[in-house]
Amino acid sequence: MASGLENEFVTLHEIVKAAKIRLNANIWDYLIGGTETETTLRRNRMALDSIAFRPRVLRDVSKIDPSSEILGKKIRLPIMLAPVGSLESFEPGGGITVAKGAGAGNVGMLISSVTTLKLEDIVKGGNGPKIYQLYVRGDDDWVADRVKQAMDAGYDAFCITVDTQVYSRRERDIAKRFVKSWRTAATGQDHQAAFSWANFKKVKDKFPDVKFMLKGIGTGEDADIACQHGVWAVYCSNHGGRQLDHGRGSAAVLPEVIDAVKGRAKIAVDGSFSRGSDIVKAICMGADWVGLGRLYCYGLAAAGAPGIERMVELLEEEMKEVMGLLGVSSLKQLDRSFISAATPTNLPGVHSAFPLMHEGY
Ligand SMILES: Cc1cc2nc3c(=O)[nH]c(=O)nc-3n(C[C@H](O)[C@H](O)[C@H](O)COP(=O)(O)O)c2cc1C
Numbered sequence: 488m489a490s491g492l493e494n495e496f497v498t499l500h501e502i503v504k505a506a507k508i509r510l511n512a513n514i515w516d517y518l519i520g521g522t523e524t525e526t527t528l529r530r531n532r533m534a535l536d537s538i539a540f541r542p543r544v545l546r547d548v549s550k551i552d553p554s555s556e557i558l559g560k561k562i563r564l565p566i567m568l569a570p571v572g573s574l575e576s577f578e579p580g581g582g583i584t585v586a587k588g589a590g591a592g593n594v595g596m597l598i599s600s601v602t603t604l605k606l607e608d609i610v611k612g613g614n615g616p617k618i619y620q621l622y623v624r625g626d627d628d629w630v631a632d633r634v635k636q637a638m639d640a641g642y643d644a645f646c647i648t649v650d651t652q653v654y655s656r657r658e659r660d661i662a663k664r665f666v667k668s669w670r671t672a673a674t675g676q677d678h679q680a681a682f683s684w685a686n687f688k689k690v691k692d693k694f695p696d697v698k699f700m701l702k703g704i705g706t707g708e709d710a711d712i713a714c715q716h717g718v719w720a721v722y723c724s725n726h727g728g729r730q731l732d733h734g735r736g737s738a739a740v741l742p743e744v745i746d747a748v749k750g751r752a753k754i755a756v757d758g759s760f761s762r763g764s765d766i767v768k769a770i771c772m773g774a775d776w777v778g779l780g781r782l783y784c785y786g787l788a789a790a791g792a793p794g795i796e797r798m799v800e801l802l803e804e805e806m807k808e809v810m811g812l813l814g815v816s817s818l819k820q821l822d823r824s825f826i827s828a829a830t831p832t833n834l835p836g837v838h839s840a841f842p843l844m845h846e847g848y
Contacts, residue, residue, distance in 0.1 A: 505789035684712060
């Protein structure tokens, strides 16, 4: 199956442009923005641009397979659609459309607790891995209840986001007096602020068989503590630069997280991963999968589920090209010997991975 958008979108930046045209200015800014000075957001890009490839030649790359596996399920690329709340503001079908897009593209998805998706809707996500992501909005019993509901509903794993103990100041929204309807309705932030390792231990002990993932790990120290608590996966992320400002870029943090985990848990990472080359860099460093946030929202806003599928198709083309030119035919062959530190060549920005966007193409 193909997206049917092969002629409409021949490069990724065309999808970004189409999303910008379709979305109203407030929603666009909400989507692309970060916290205060947006330094963390730019550092996400800068960290990726600070890695160069070390290609190997004269190896048989006549067949290249960029597929991977999560939770025992084969996926087309080592990517998961990251949890994004308020998906309905980008496209009326919201989480249901995203599930269809993930299913059609055969990639994994994390569904945010801010976007509801019922049991009958999850199956629209096809056979791929599905993870439920929670913001803590109640006491330990409330959290346990959500875990049970999600697992009964058929999710494969459960993710708790831990980098939102305080809600950040996103000045693009604040300065425009743009009050998001889903934020006005949100209650229970105090529970998230109070949630600690002890609370997580209680939940984990109550559900010994559930695969837990903690999203928003930003240091080797916390990655180690997460492993001591028996997590299934550590998700290295700074929320796309939307929470703590003046943090480090995720790709700069990833090596210390991987080194601290020492193989005890799976590793996911996100933060400005926008091109096939970015995904390959994460796999070279030792990540198991890459989360995509804004990028798939552009696909969603541009053309619904087929827009997400088209994004996957283009990323696949890019990944195959990079892998072939690095001299590998499968992801398993990638390791740190294929990358080295480098000086970025341009100023980072939320769309700096798409230079042609600004050149009128
Ligand atoms: C509009 C928007 C809403 C988000 N909502 C959530 C959410 O509900 N839960 C969550 O854990 N992360 C949320 N995130 C963070 C993403 O899951 C992800 O960490 C981030 O977008 C990755 O960076 P990228 O957009 O540069 O790929 C959101 C991000 C965006 C852009």
